[in-house]
Amino acid sequence: MDFLVELWTIIQYFILGLVQGVTEPIPISSSGHIMIFRELFAIDSPGLSFEIFVNFASLLAVLTIYRRDIVRLIRNGWLYVTKKEETAKSDFRFIIYLIVATIPVGVIGVLFGDAIGQIINENAMNVVGVTLLITAAAVWMIRNLRGRKNDGDLTIKDALIVGFSQAIAVTPGISRSGATIVASMLIGMRQETALRFSFLLYIPVSLGTAILEIPAILSDPSFSTLWIPYVVAFITAFIASYFALRWFMNIMAKGNLRYFAYYCVVVGLLVIFFL
Known part of the structure; x- marks a missing residue:
């Protein structure tokens, strides 16, 4: 009997890792989906340690896919700082824009993180349902857009706008990648x-x-008692994130974003009316 309980627990966390991995790169909100599946499986785990743990697996997948861009940016950024190499200026500016765009989410997290967390805990499923509908509307807005700005055309203003959009995505159901x-x-x-x-x-x-x-x-009691399911979820999230991001790159190239909007509408309505 204990074996079956442990096996079911591992299966549950495998599914949670799969959900995290698949949904992190695409504009349908990984945090919202983790909350939905936790509700469905009746998994009570206070705090965000599990989400952060599997989110790190998704981060490793992103680092793997964009490793060449990261190495180039670091190399050219250093070249520009130390030797004022003009050919490296565009990449140096790109790094500055990334730093600027990171600031809003840090500020909002520090100032309003606890308040946002309390509101979400009190109205979790309703918040996720409504924010999924908001994500759907946002993705629908850009379904046919074709911009012209390349890396070298960005400005501080652009970076701040994108940064504030990322800050909004601290709310579960608002997709970070989507925003x-x-x-x-x-x-x-x-x-x-x-x-x-x-x-x-x-x-x-x-x-x-x-x-x-x-x-x-490390101090999460769930981590010490459920370390095997956590590791299973981590590995699953890494693999799923890698292939989901590769897939999403092709979707972006073809411009088929409207299907994500349809999906978010359906899931958002199901959450509102049934969870």
Whole structure:
């Protein structure tokens, strides 16, 4: 009997890892879906340590896919700082824009994080249902947009707009990738630029959160008793995030974003009326 309970627990966390991995790169809100599946499985785990743990797995997948861009940015950023190499100026500015765009979510998280968390805990499923509908409307707005801005055409203003859109996505149900890609395309970025800026922007926020929450993760009683399911979820989230992001890159190139809007409408309504 105990074996069956442990097996079911591992299956549940495998599904949670799969949900995190598939939904993190695409504009349908990973945090919202994790909350939905926790509700369905009746998994009571206070705090955000599990979400942060599997989110780090998604971060590793993003780092793997964008490793060449990251190495290039670091190399050229250093070249520009040390030697004022003109050919490296565009990448140096891109780094500055990523830093600027990271600031809003940090400020809002520090100032309003607890208040937002309390509101969400009191009205969790209703919040997720409504915010999924908001995500659907936002994605629908950009379904046919084709921007012209490349990496070298961005400005501080563009970075701040995208940064504030990411800050809005601290609310479960508001997709982080969706919010940043929507904002990026509304201000005229090309699909490829919007996608790259969105996921490179994801790196410092996710990495910073993971580092700050290491003590909370290690002290989480669930981690010590459920470390095998947690590891299963981590590995699953990494693999799923990698392939989901690769798939989403093709979707962005073809411009089939409207299907994500349809999906969010259906799931949002189901959550509102049945959960």
